[in-house]
Amino acid sequence: MGIFANAATVTNNRATKNGFNGFLVGSSVVMNNLAVQNGGAGIGGISNLIVNNTLIANALVGVSAGDSAFSGNQFSGNNGGAANPQFSGRGPIGPNGCDGSVCP
Numbered sequence: 001m002g003i004f005a006n007a008a009t010v011t012n013n014r015a016t017k018n019g020f021n022g023f024l025v026g027s028s029v030v031m032n033n034l035a036v037q038n039g040g041a042g043i044g045g046i047s048n049l050i051v052n053n054t055l056i057a058n059a060l061v062g063v064s065a066g067d068s069a070f071s072g073n074q075f076s077g078n079n080g081g082a083a084n085p086q087f088s089g090r091g092p093i094g095p096n097g098c099d100g101s102v103c104p
Contacts, residue, residue, distance in 0.1 A: 002038065005030075015042075022058065035062070042078060055086070065089030071096060075103065 002015030002022045014034045015022030022035030025045040033053045035042030042055035046066035054074045055062030062078040063070055065087060071094030075086035082099045096103045 001040075002035070021064075022055075040064075061086055061088045063087040063089070069093045073097070075099070 001020040001024050002018040003010060003013055004024045005028050006026045007028060009029045010023065010025060011032050015038060016036045017038065019039045021040040021044040022038035023030060023033065023043040025043065025048050027047045029049045030043055030053065031051045035053065035058060036056045038058045040058070041060045041064040042058040042062040043050055043053060044064040046068060048068035050063055050065065050068055050070035050073065052072040055078055057077045060079055062075040063073060066089045068090060070092050074097040076099050078086050086098050086103060
């Protein structure tokens with residue numbers, strides 16, 4: 001695991017090539033981070049606000065949201081490629097980008 005935080009503000013960090021999630025967070029604000037080629041999700045956790053992050057080629061989804069709110073994130077090639085879901089959990093609260101287009 002790269003970065004673990006609870007009840008925190010997590011901004012402007014990089015988590016790359018960790019064996020599990022790049023970020024594992026709870027009850028936190030997670031923004032303007034980069035998660036690349038992690039062994040789990042780029043960002044995972046519950047009860048977070050996840051905004052404006054970049055999530056690239058993580059083994060699982062870019063964001064495993066649980067009940068978290070997320071918007072403004074950029075997803076590319078997570079979960080085995082662009083044809084697969086790029087996030088899981090509660091639906092987004094605003095638009096996110098998937099490989100240069102608005103995510104479905």
